[in-house]
Amino acid sequence: MTSSPTHRFTGHIAGVGTEGGTRLVLGCWSSTPHGPFADVMVAHPDGRRELLAPDPWVAEFVSATYTFDAVARVPVSVTRTGFSRGSRWTVTAGPLAWQFSVGPRAPLGYLLQVVPRPLGASLGFARLTDPVARRVMPGVRTLGTAGGGRTEWYSAHDLHTITFSHATWGGHDLGPLTDMTPAPDFGFSSTPRRPSLTALTSSVRLPDDDAAHAPSAQQLTSGAPT
Numbered sequence: 001m002t003s004s005p006t007h008r009f010t011g012h013i014a015g016v017g018t019e020g021g022t023r024l025v026l027g028c029w030s031s032t033p034h035g036p037f038a039d040v041m042v043a044h045p046d047g048r049r050e051l052l053a054p055d056p057w058v059a060e061f062v063s064a065t066y067t068f069d070a071v072a073r074v075p076v077s078v079t080r081t082g083f084s085r086g087s088r089w090t091v092t093a094g095p096l097a098w099q100f101s102v103g104p105r106a107p108l109g110y111l112l113q114v115v116p117r118p119l120g121a122s123l124g125f126a127r128l129t130d131p132v133a134r135r136v137m138p139g140v141r142t143l144g145t146a147g148g149g150r151t152e153w154y155s156a157h158d159l160h161t162i163t164f165s166h167a168t169w170g171g172h173d174l175g176p177l178t179d180m181t182p183a184p185d186f187g188f189s190s191t192p193r194r195p196s197l198t199a200l201t202s203s204v205r206l207p208d209d210d211a212a213h214a215p216s217a218q219q220l221t222s223g224a225p226t
Contacts, residue, residue, distance in 0.1 A: 056073070
């Protein structure tokens with residue numbers, strides 16, 4: 001009997017709130033079963049949750065793993081000057097235009113760097129760290145049940161603050177940077193409340209019935225890397 005396949009996504013997640021009430025979560029993935037791609041989850045002020053996805057595979061996989069009220073297929077582009085302190089990121093995704101700057105490494109980031117990556121990415125380690133994550137950063141979890149009976153766990157490798165963010169939606173200014181509050185409720189875990197850029201690996205284990213219909217490696221097309 002073969003075990004259910006696990007898809008791993010390695011890259012960065014950026015999460016910010018805005019004074020206008022919109023909350024933004026960028027996933028910028030450098031290594032995935034689908035190739036590099038980026039997507040954006042948007043929690044609108046009225047509570048509506050929307051996914052901005054660059055292609056059908058991303059739209060289907062992400063919307064089956066998380067919860068959205070709407071999914072939009074739009075080009076998603078990310079340019080950046082780096083990953084650490086002082087780097088600048090520019091994101092365009094349909095009606096969204098977003099720029100942010102990365103600040104200093106958070107104290108937790110120093111601790112995360114000490115954990116060997118193979119250990120940190122394991123399901124067993126996620127089980128151990130989940131109770132700690134809940135206490136240290138309310139709303140953040142490292143292990144949970146995702147949509148469709150999928151099991152998902154997070155392994156964070158580094159954590160930086162975001163010190164500047166400016167975003168518009170359809171040309172309308174969303175307002176200054178604020179904490180990510182209330183939590184956008186896309187899934188079992190939220191990004192840190194304080195605007196942050198997290199380097200991580202997200203692992204998603206498919207249930208057997210889902211895995212039977214999962215696309216093969218040959219069927220996967222590349223996403224929208226930048």
